[in-house]
Amino acid sequence: MTELLSDLVRSMPKAELHMHIEGSLEPELIFTLAERNGVTLPYASVEDLRRAYAFTDLQSFLDIYYAGASVLQTERDFYDMTWAYLERAHADNVLHTEIFFDPQTHTERGIGFPVVISGIHRALTDARKQWGISASLILCFLRHLSEADAFATLEMAMPHRDKFIGVGLDSSERGNPPEKFERVFARCRELGLRLVAHAGEEGPPEYIYTALDKLHVERIDHGVRCLEDPVLTARLAREQVALTVCPLSNIKLRVFDRIHDHNILELLDAGIAATVNSDDPAYFGGYVNDNYVALFESLPLTRDHAYRLARNSFAAAFLDEETKAGYLRQVDDYFATA
Ligand code: ADE
Ligand code: ZN
Secondary structure, X not given: OOHHHHHHHHHOOEEEEEEEHHHHOOXXXXXXXXXXXXXXXXXXXXXXXHHOOOOOOHHHHHHHHHHHHOOOOOHHHHHHHHHHHHHXXXXXXXXXXXXXXXXXXXXXXXXXXXXXXXXXXHHHHHHXXXXXXXXXXXXXXXXXXXXXXXXXXXXXXXXXXXXXXXXEEEOOOOOOOHHHHHHHHHHHHHOOOEEEEEEOOOXXXXXXXXXXXXXXXXXXXXXXXXXXXXXXXXXXXHHOOEEEEOHHHHHHOOOOOOHHHOOHHHHHHOOOOEEEOOEOHHHHOOOHHHHHHHXXXXXXXXXXXXXXXXXXXXXXXXXXXXXXXXXXXXXXXXXXXX
């Protein structure tokens, strides 16, 4: 890759559509918050904790990720974590971001839902004031828990309906198919919430079908295993269902062996509306620009692919048509002069 192409993808305007805020908690901040809240960590140092980030699959990551989130206790903690991510996103030329949060990870530990959402939301408001970055929240249900737990979470969330735009489905995929949450997603749909779900990360293509046909999601998070099924691949392309792909995550969690083996180019060549995102940047070795640069350094991606990825990121965003058109014009202007 030429130096120019890496500069181009770093500086281009972009949206991020798949980032778990708890996955942006850097080891340094985990230690700061542990000290602030009198929590004793089972790690001697930041380096010691970072050394534990050697994952073999999704579950081995999730175990550490939920343990890390246990230092979050006050509204200020949630604010500080979110602010730190937004600073990184702004530095990466992210103009719009749709952020996942996992309330059950916190309410199960006795932290109030209002504490969680107020701290995160206040940071979004401040970042919009300071940099003009637009940001929305997507509440994720933990799929290893029951649908009844998801309904209880939705009930807790509804008094704060103005602070989030949609719901998603994350955590342990295998053995927890989308249809386990069919009724709660139907209710969310009635409530006018936007719908997404993780599917086809570790789970089979079948989970992508059921996310679409039983949950009626509008985007698929990950979805990279769709290529195992040509009929599904053709459908995703025809219906322009966006995939929020997370390349460094896929390597760390061993979905692909090496970044050179990543299938983003095949997805784009198949006509799929793929986007590039960071997933859990503090755990997987980088923020969104690190993901773009890793791909462009390792695969024969071109300037035209960069243009398509930037456009896809805004086209797939949950924005009103006028705002979306404004961002797409910014992408076009950037590529016209860069
Ligand atoms: N929670 C945080 N990151 C996740 C991922 N990549 N897959 C499923 N659940 C998650
Ligand atoms: Zn994810």
